[in-house]
Amino acid sequence: MLEQISELKAKALEELEASSSLIELDEWQNLYLSRKGQVKSLLKEIGKLEDPQDKKAAYGEINPLNKELERLLEERKESIQKAELDQQIASEREDTSLPGTTGGQGSMHPINTVLEEVCGIFERMGFQIWESPHVETDQNNFEMLNIPPHHPARDMQDTFYVSEDVVLRTHTSPGQVRAMRALAPEPIRVLLPGTVYRNEQITGRSEIQFNQVEGLAVGTNITMADLKGILEEFVHQFFGPDRRMVLRGSYFPFTEPSVEVDIDCNLCGGSGCGVCKKTGWLEILGAGVVHPKVLANGGYDPEIHSGFAFGLGIERMVMLRHGINDIRHFYSGNLRFLEQFD
Ligand SMILES: [Zn+2]
Known part of the structure; x- marks a missing residue:
């Protein structure tokens, strides 16, 4: 079970790192942290364990993982929002050193x-x-x-x-x-x-x-x-x-x-x-x-x-x-x- 938790953690962190938009973050949150997400389903598995020692050890791993993933999600969300804003500002800034564009030349009616x-x-x-x-x-x-x-x-x-x-x-x-x-x-x-x-x-x-x-x-x-x-x-x-x-x-x-x-x-x-x-x-x-x-x-x-x-x-x-x-x-x-x- 501990191995499963460790695999889940590695996979979740890797995918979070690869997400580059808020839409991808939503999908990630659904996959891992929602009510039907992988963390919750692993918790259900742990609840079914018979050995109290194993159960305790597993909870000791998964509860901090749950919190950590939530924290990392927020961090990632903020950094993506900031990057999008920076990009928008950069695209709206005019480079006054560029040569101007001329309007079409008119002619006699x-x-x-x-x-x-x-x-x-x-x-x-x-x-x-x-x-x-x-x-x-x-x-x-x-x-x-x-x-x-x-x-x-x-x-x-x-x-x-x-x-x-x-x-x-x-x-x-x-x-x-x-x-x-x-x-x-x-x-x-x-x-x-x-x-x-x-x-x-x-x-x-x-x-x-x-x-x-x-x-x-x-x-x-x-x-x-x-x-x-x-x-x-x-x-x-x-x-x-x-x-x-x-x-x-x-x-x-x-x-x-x-x-x-x-x-x-x-x-x-x-x-x-x-x-x-x-x-x-x-x-x-x-x-x-x-x-x-x-x-x-x-x-x-x-x-x-x-x-x-x-x-x-x-x-x-x-x-x-x-x-x-x-x-x-x-x-x-x-x-x-x-x-x-x-
Ligand atoms: Zn004619």
């Missing part, structure tokens, strides 16, 4: 790249950038542009009203009136870039905010031919010298006559595909000769002065150039989308 490019093309043709407010009066946004109160464009569905007669501009056109009033009766060539706002359902084709670039030229003897000339120059510089352009009759309240401008579809070469809806042409912008009422509202005499205006959507330009089919990508903040334009 494709909308800004194209906005700058479009503005650059017209600036080289003599247009001057003119900034105008994003929050506009109802009068500048609509009435001055020949959009009367009953006009469907003023519908609450499409316009963000700040108050009864103040809106978030739904187009860059109110800047036309501001520029004309500031500069009349001098001839002007201004470019009005910026964000516009529409109270619309967000879909792959429409966003509640997007960017327009509007151009306005006013002077004497300015005709549709001048408009066509500068737009053709723009198309050739932006889309390439071989792209064809056509003007299609249209209607806008602030121009008369009004046109929509199409370029030939580069995907199908003009033979018709899904992107150009089988027409062979892609609409890129709206334009026209400035309506006499708008000229008068801006302080010009329609009998003497004439002008043209055009407005294009920057998102549409980026989509056409890069073959992007969902406008929501631009404002998604998705780096995988944006990194394509680095």
